[in-house]
Amino acid sequence: MRILFVTSEIHPLIKTGGLADVSGSLPAALKALGADVRILVPGYPGVLRRLGNAEEIARLPEGRLLYSTMPDSGVPVMAIDHPPFFWREGNPYLDDRGSDWWDNPARFGLLSRTAAHLASSDSPIDWNPDIVHCNDWQSGLAPAFMKFRGSAAKTVMTIHNIAFQGNFSPEWVEKVGLPAESYTMHGAEFHGHFSFLKAGLFYSDAITTVSPSYAREIQTSAMGCGMEGLLFSRSRDVRGILNGIDLEEWNPAADRHLPAHYDASSLDAKLEVKRELQRSMGLDQEDHAPLFGVVSRLTYQKGLDLVAECAQGLFDQGAQLVVLGSGDHEFERIFLQLSESHPGRCSARIGFDEGLSHRIMAGADIFLMPSRFEPCGLNQMYGMHYGTPPVVRTTGGLADSVSDGATGFSFGAANSHELYLAANRALSAYRQGDSFRKIQRNGMESDFGWGKSAREYLDLYESLTGR
Ligand code: ADP
Numbered sequence: 001m002r003i004l005f006v007t008s009e010i011h012p013l014i015k016t017g018g019l020a021d022v023s024g025s026l027p028a029a030l031k032a033l034g035a036d037v038r039i040l041v042p043g044y045p046g047v048l049r050r051l052g053n054a055e056e057i058a059r060l061p062e063g064r065l066l067y068s069t070m071p072d073s074g075v076p077v078m079a080i081d082h083p084p085f086f087w088r089e090g091n092p093y094l095d096d097r098g099s100d101w102w103d104n105p106a107r108f109g110l111l112s113r114t115a116a117h118l119a120s121s122d123s124p125i126d127w128n129p130d131i132v133h134c135n136d137w138q139s140g141l142a143p144a145f146m147k148f149r150g151s152a153a154k155t156v157m158t159i160h161n162i163a164f165q166g167n168f169s170p171e172w173v174e175k176v177g178l179p180a181e182s183y184t185m186h187g188a189e190f191h192g193h194f195s196f197l198k199a200g201l202f203y204s205d206a207i208t209t210v211s212p213s214y215a216r217e218i219q220t221s222a223m224g225c226g227m228e229g230l231l232f233s234r235s236r237d238v239r240g241i242l243n244g245i246d247l248e249e250w251n252p253a254a255d256r257h258l259p260a261h262y263d264a265s266s267l268d269a270k271l272e273v274k275r276e277l278q279r280s281m282g283l284d285q286e287d288h289a290p291l292f293g294v295v296s297r298l299t300y301q302k303g304l305d306l307v308a309e310c311a312q313g314l315f316d317q318g319a320q321l322v323v324l325g326s327g328d329h330e331f332e333r334i335f336l337q338l339s340e341s342h343p344g345r346c347s348a349r350i351g352f353d354e355g356l357s358h359r360i361m362a363g364a365d366i367f368l369m370p371s372r373f374e375p376c377g378l379n380q381m382y383g384m385h386y387g388t389p390p391v392v393r394t395t396g397g398l399a400d401s402v403s404d405g406a407t408g409f410s411f412g413a414a415n416s417h418e419l420y421l422a423a424n425r426a427l428s429a430y431r432q433g434d435s436f437r438k439i440q441r442n443g444m445e446s447d448f449g450w451g452k453s454a455r456e457y458l459d460l461y462e463s464l465t466g467r
Contacts, residue, residue: 260276
């Protein structure tokens with residue numbers, strides 16, 4: 001089974017969120033199951049630097065195709081080296097001011113077109129995929145190009161977050177090289193826009209998303225972001241497969257970012273990480289102060305306004321809060337202000353910091369993730385795996401991965417009162433000691449690895465190709 005896995009970000013080469021983690025770990029899990037998988041990714045500067053020894057394997061109509069292998073997993077990776085589109089430092093989607101790059105449709109049109117080219121009979125390389133697995137809107141045009149070119153390979157479109165749709169002005173349809181006839185309601189048109197995601201959902205052979213609950217939710221008007229009708233009409237082709245986590249990258253017993261290591265049988269050593277976290281973040285050095293942690297994109301989706309609203313109530317009970325994130329300036333300001341007004345109790349770091357995210361996951365006592373919606377979410381799984389039980393809202397992958405009272409704490413309505421009540425249940429358990437230890441161990445002993453889910457993807461590929 002040959003699988004071309006198309007993605008706009010991949011850990012450890014380039015990362016803005018969970019898509020990168022999945023792109024780094026799912027192909028590795030597929031390879032471990034015997035699949036012949038290759039990754040296709042844009043050649044951003046960070047990607048080409050980290051791949052170092054990439055070799056040119058083909059000239060493309062635009063740019064070159066470079067070949068290398070992923071640093072840890074050894075999965076083959078192909079990067080599109082086209083400097084006018086991809087040689088830009090920083091965030092892959094945004095310019096320095098935080099606005100979308102004006103030519104994103106051209107940039108990710110090229111990613112999609114190249115995937116289709118590699119799956120066609122005039123591919124410049126002698127490796128033809130049976131499956132082209134697309135991820136989010138950035139590769140959403142690949143199934144459309146493949147349908148119009150008559151490609152034999154089958155396509156899977158995975159939705160990691162349906163709120164990101166890649167909707168652009170219709171003038172881009174022909175600029176990216178799609179025939180005008182693709183721009184209809186039964187195609188890439190979406191409320192007067194040219195939609196990369198809609199194209200992917202319409203033209204792909206199968207649709208997956210990253211948890212069973214989210215697969216149901218996005219078929220409703222409340223959570224489908226306008227795509228619910230199409231998804232509902234293709235219900236039989238829609239599957240929810242829960243993401244796994246990379247157990248080598250995320251392992252409290254060997255994590256290179258931690259000052260001390262522990263497992264379920266040596267949880268006392270977790271305290272050393274907490275002490276170091278408190279010290280480095282300027283929090284009061286109090287072993288017994290319950291420490292809440294947040295690592296997140298700072299956006300409305302993640303419900304962090306609810307955290308800000310109930311923070312005072314938590315501080316009043318002697319708790320501390322550490323926040324790492326970046327995103328909307330308003331949220332950044334709120335958390336910076338909170339840490340200024342509560343020195344020693346609250347500390348916020350604005351930015352992207354891989355090492356600190358691991359230290360918060362390990363050093364905090366309780367992880368907060370009150371998302372308004374959450375396709376899968378990885379941080380709650382990292383939290384459980386690190387003995388840091390999460391407080392989550394019952395939605396999407398949070399509902400599918402956290403068991404209330406057994407591995408974490410859940411609440412329903414998206415308001416700060418409900419979050420506060422759930423956080424208080426976590427605090428009572430923490431104070432009781434034994435019951436908290438049990439919840440920590442339950443999480444640490446749960447299996448969040450890729451094994452089962454990678455098998456489900458393989459089953460899907462097999463059902464599409466008839467192999
Ligand atoms: P999403 O993909 O919606 O952002 P997920 O929970 O699925 O949310 O994945 C987020 C990933 O990004 C996790 O690996 C998390 O640790 C990481 N992350 C988010 N914000 C930061 C940050 N500011 N610094 C470091 N890592 C971050």
